[in-house]
Amino acid sequence: MSTPLLSLEDVSVRFPVGGRRHVTAVDGVSLELCEGETLGLIGESGSGKSTVARAAMGLVPISGGTVRWRGEDVSGFGAKERRGFSQAVQMVFQDPHSALDPRRTILQSVREPLDVMKRGERQDREQIAVKALEDVGLSTQMLSRYPHQLSGGQKQRANIARALVTNPQVLVCDESVAALDVALQAEILNLLQDLKAEYELTVLFISHDLSVVGYVADRISVMYLGNIVENATTESLVGRSLHPYSEALLSAQPLVHDSSAERRIVLKGDIPSPVSPPPGCRFNTRCQFAQEGCREEKPALLPVLPGHSSACLRVEELYGERRGKGAA
Amino acid sequence: MTVVTTRAQTATTRRRAGRLSVWVSYAILAVVLIVVVFAGVIAPHAPNTQDLDRILLPMSGAHPLGTDDLGRDVLSRMLHGTRVSVLAALLAVAIAVVIGLPLGIAAGWLGGWTDAIVMRIVDAVMSFPAIVLAIGITATMGPNIITAMTAVGIVLSPSILRLARAQTMAIRSETYIEAAKSFGARGLRRMVVTHVVPNIIQPILVQIAVLMGFALIAEASLSFLQLGVQPPTSSWGAVLSRSYTFLDQAPMQIFIPGLAIAATVFAFNILGDEIQRLLDPKRK
Numbered sequence: 264m265s266t267p268l269l270s271l272e273d274v275s276v277r278f279p280v281g282g283r284r285h286v287t288a289v290d291g292v293s294l295e296l297c298e299g300e301t302l303g304l305i306g307e308s309g310s311g312k313s314t315v316a317r318a319a320m321g322l323v324p325i326s327g328g329t330v331r332w333r334g335e336d337v338s339g340f341g342a343k344e345r346r347g348f349s350q351a352v353q354m355v356f357q358d359p360h361s362a363l364d365p366r367r368t369i370l371q372s373v374r375e376p377l378d379v380m381k382r383g384e385r386q387d388r389e390q391i392a393v394k395a396l397e398d399v400g401l402s403t404q405m406l407s408r409y410p411h412q413l414s415g416g417q418k419q420r421a422n423i424a425r426a427l428v429t430n431p432q433v434l435v436c437d438e439s440v441a442a443l444d445v446a447l448q449a450e451i452l453n454l455l456q457d458l459k460a461e462y463e464l465t466v467l468f469i470s471h472d473l474s475v476v477g478y479v480a481d482r483i484s485v486m487y488l489g490n491i492v493e494n495a496t497t498e499s500l501v502g503r504s505l506h507p508y509s510e511a512l513l514s515a516q517p518l519v520h521d522s523s524a525e526r527r528i529v530l531k532g533d534i535p536s537p538v539s540p541p542p543g544c545r546f547n548t549r550c551q552f553a554q555e556g557c558r559e560e561k562p563a564l565l566p567v568l569p570g571h572s573s574a575c576l577r578v579e580e581l582y583g584e585r586r587g588k589g590a591a
Numbered sequence: 592m593t594v595v596t597t598r599a600q601t602a603t604t605r606r607r608a609g610r611l612s613v614w615v616s617y618a619i620l621a622v623v624l625i626v627v628v629f630a631g632v633i634a635p636h637a638p639n640t641q642d643l644d645r646i647l648l649p650m651s652g653a654h655p656l657g658t659d660d661l662g663r664d665v666l667s668r669m670l671h672g673t674r675v676s677v678l679a680a681l682l683a684v685a686i687a688v689v690i691g692l693p694l695g696i697a698a699g700w701l702g703g704w705t706d707a708i709v710m711r712i713v714d715a716v717m718s719f720p721a722i723v724l725a726i727g728i729t730a731t732m733g734p735n736i737i738t739a740m741t742a743v744g745i746v747l748s749p750s751i752l753r754l755a756r757a758q759t760m761a762i763r764s765e766t767y768i769e770a771a772k773s774f775g776a777r778g779l780r781r782m783v784v785t786h787v788v789p790n791i792i793q794p795i796l797v798q799i800a801v802l803m804g805f806a807l808i809a810e811a812s813l814s815f816l817q818l819g820v821q822p823p824t825s826s827w828g829a830v831l832s833r834s835y836t837f838l839d840q841a842p843m844q845i846f847i848p849g850l851a852i853a854a855t856v857f858a859f860n861i862l863g864d865e866i867q868r869l870l871d872p873k874r875k
Binding site: 320322345346349350353354356357358361362363364365366367372375376379380422425429 | 765766767769770771772773774775776781785786789790
């Protein structure tokens, strides 16, 4: 396995919610993003996946754990290293419209990262921005337009171009296609695949849509209520999920040729509030296999098969695999 | 046969009426501007020359708007007074913007203690009725148009401040601000000048236009109470005050400054609406 470019070790993020109470949006999450791969992070709304991305980018302060860039703790970075880090890790946001300043032209917005980093001459920056816009398939007549004059797909292309001008190594895509219609989603996903090859990118792809993540990701981490519950290669996860929550997610995926109705596992109720998470396994309130023990002991994320970890106490009974077996 | 007016027709009519009031407002403001610049050239007489043989004359060829109680030409006094009134209003609005805009942006952008302290001061200022505070300040500092309009400016500043604060707070949570932070943008120039100011300026300009009207009325009120412009200097408020005293001898004269104030305030208000329409980024 190659060295991790960006890694999160036991990262927690807590937000104050008035008084002395806190929401633990992300609770002890560890992730490793290896050079050249696409890691998919999936979970339903409120599972903390966007907060993980923001913590990795340094956009929200972390209350525990460490974020490492090429093995070095990001919190210890000086101004110069910090700049190098923000140049190397770029983000594409969910809503293509609000991510662009309505009073700036597309060219101004796309050029902005270079302006902030004061790279080279203005002329050169402009050329880099124009090249990035060409790479994402926006014609030069779009340069002087304002965001409201572009379609959703064009805006998301501009956002991607802005993330590319600094020539980053890591691209964090936070629900980057969720606001687009299905045909456009496919277009943007293919564009991201092409750009990944062209710019030699490593991608952290966050989505709630398993079909989208399954299409782009090499590995997938499944999040539930601030925890990672399963971690595996895409093939292994889709082919043989080892966690009841992932199973439920997989069963919700509509199939074209097969009737998905009978194998569908419908989760009851909403995701519990992270202000007062349930004791024991976070998923026990909605899990069809939950037992007494699940309400007491919180399962750790342990390897079950090689490269496949699951955080379920009953993994052996349910899936016939022993916890800890895959540990090298 | 009944005439059916469709909604589209009503909307068109309304839009035409809207356009007309805009053109009328532009015309009024253009006249005001010309008078401010060329008052000395246009005026038929010197504004302060007295002629006690010809007091309180009605409108005539020699004195198109008549003469006041000291025999001064009312038209000339109105023209010169326009300059004083408009500059006084501009002074008050400028002070309001200079105080309100940076403090409002700072409070909205920084939040926390800065916001708490600024807003408590604003609450204190706002708890005084505007004119009363201005009267209080001029009463202690001595009646003088500069002091009076500075006081008005201070009193008007919370309206700019609160607007700038609210707009900044709304912008602060926009994704494009987060995006800018994600590639390392920070600092006053990068964040506030590039992203915040252009996005909040539209409602601020509207507010400035509205405040111009308000400041004109404030000048007239203070001068009417003889706390603003001091004799023999002329202003709309001063002319109004003088004509009020002799209302029974020359009843027409009070309408002249009154109409000038009303028309100009109206024009500034329409201008405010028009700025809003013109600066909408969706129109570009």
